[in-house]
Amino acid sequence: MKKYFQFEELGTNYRTEIIAGITTFLSMAYILFVNPFTLSLGAVKDFPNELRIDQGAVFVATALAAAYGCILMGILARYPIALAPGMGLNAFFAFTVVLHMHIPWQTALAGVFVSGVIFTILSLTGIREKIIDAIPVELKYAVGSGIGLFITFIGLQNAKIIVDNPATLVGLSDLKDGNTLLAIFGLFVTIILMVRKVNGSVFYGMVITAIVGMIFGLIKVPDKIVGAVPDISPTFGVALQHLPDIFSLKMLGVVLTFFIVDFFDATGTLLAVANQAGLLKDNKLPRAGKALLVDATAVMVGAVLGTSTTTSYVESSAGVAAGGRSGFSAVVTGILFLLSLFFSPLLSVVTAPVTAPALIIVGVLMVSSIGEIDWKKLEVAIPAFFTLITMPLSYSIATGIAVGFIFYPITMILRGRGKEVHPILYVLFVIFILYFLFLRE
Numbered sequence: 001m002k003k004y005f006q007f008e009e010l011g012t013n014y015r016t017e018i019i020a021g022i023t024t025f026l027s028m029a030y031i032l033f034v035n036p037f038t039l040s041l042g043a044v045k046d047f048p049n050e051l052r053i054d055q056g057a058v059f060v061a062t063a064l065a066a067a068y069g070c071i072l073m074g075i076l077a078r079y080p081i082a083l084a085p086g087m088g089l090n091a092f093f094a095f096t097v098v099l100h101m102h103i104p105w106q107t108a109l110a111g112v113f114v115s116g117v118i119f120t121i122l123s124l125t126g127i128r129e130k131i132i133d134a135i136p137v138e139l140k141y142a143v144g145s146g147i148g149l150f151i152t153f154i155g156l157q158n159a160k161i162i163v164d165n166p167a168t169l170v171g172l173s174d175l176k177d178g179n180t181l182l183a184i185f186g187l188f189v190t191i192i193l194m195v196r197k198v199n200g201s202v203f204y205g206m207v208i209t210a211i212v213g214m215i216f217g218l219i220k221v222p223d224k225i226v227g228a229v230p231d232i233s234p235t236f237g238v239a240l241q242h243l244p245d246i247f248s249l250k251m252l253g254v255v256l257t258f259f260i261v262d263f264f265d266a267t268g269t270l271l272a273v274a275n276q277a278g279l280l281k282d283n284k285l286p287r288a289g290k291a292l293l294v295d296a297t298a299v300m301v302g303a304v305l306g307t308s309t310t311t312s313y314v315e316s317s318a319g320v321a322a323g324g325r326s327g328f329s330a331v332v333t334g335i336l337f338l339l340s341l342f343f344s345p346l347l348s349v350v351t352a353p354v355t356a357p358a359l360i361i362v363g364v365l366m367v368s369s370i371g372e373i374d375w376k377k378l379e380v381a382i383p384a385f386f387t388l389i390t391m392p393l394s395y396s397i398a399t400g401i402a403v404g405f406i407f408y409p410i411t412m413i414l415r416g417r418g419k420e421v422h423p424i425l426y427v428l429f430v431i432f433i434l435y436f437l438f439l440r441e
């Protein structure tokens, strides 16, 4: 086993890899509770209950999809990179697709499945590299950062820190509500733990916030912590049954967004985490095809189980920081996701003020790539900036991407650098213009 995972070449051992796997798990365990809450639109009180996805089933789907992704990434691609349903696309799934576009969650899951099929086909062919090379790094970074701003905005709204305002659209609330104060407390706790570099700071932040919420009577005390695994049948296989529903112009835009966002997210995250672990060779990712294939199949598996897009997690960097170098640490993380299936009773304590600090802080992690953009070159800075500011303001990751891809060729041509723009980007330019004309809801 040590040989298979190349412990010697990588200068690692079982102890380090197990600690790294646990560290990554603790850094991302929040998703077990945040994902069911977000996908079922838990923070939107006036949404009809019969249109909500079942929280227990999503909890099981989240744990199983993450376990599948982590274990396969560890064994097949042998990277210390963990996967789980991403916060960027679960927000897009819930708030843009289900809430704003009025698409049923069943159809949206079918869309996630198809985006996984497209990603899998691309991962198996050479088109993958062509697209990766064609997209300018500034736009890749801008998409990641824009999603970060979007997630933070959702967190601030869920906590009712930022509320609607008839004069200015949005504004700061009076901060008097008990739940809002609890979320602010949770944010401070999480920030303290994070800045002090405590492993699993987001998770522990949620635990402390929930306990304080129970003490102050804002959250109901659960009758037990360990319980039977919830029933997954409300979501299992629904994506496949609803495949015929996705043939509409509206869904075309949604599927393309699921695909493009995950494609960017996965390639960016794999490169960043592998680089941090010193695993890149000549600035390239060895076994990139296998790693992307794992990510792509995890999207399909997750959709069939009942969750929005499963993706490689930036939080894997916590495990790498703890010394994780081999795929063994990802396997450890995956096994812990399997064990967590028995902790579903804790779902009831994870309310909006408990999840909001996690959303707000994950935004900080995702926005960090903003520094990689060359702000002095306006021909790249302008499209990058429009992408990242449009995501939270239009409440849509898709619109942010579209705006960036429309402005990029224009500013590059104006600067006399039109020849450097890859032909694929001119094709995307036309596609995104069509998106604004016909596909956008």
Ligand SMILES: Nc1nc2[nH]cnc2c(=O)[nH]1
Pocket: 085, 086, 087, 088, 089, 265, 269, 311, 312, 313, 314, 315, 362
């Ligand atoms: N890369 C990545 N990491 C995450 N961590 C939490 N959510 C996400 C996501 O959507 N993408």
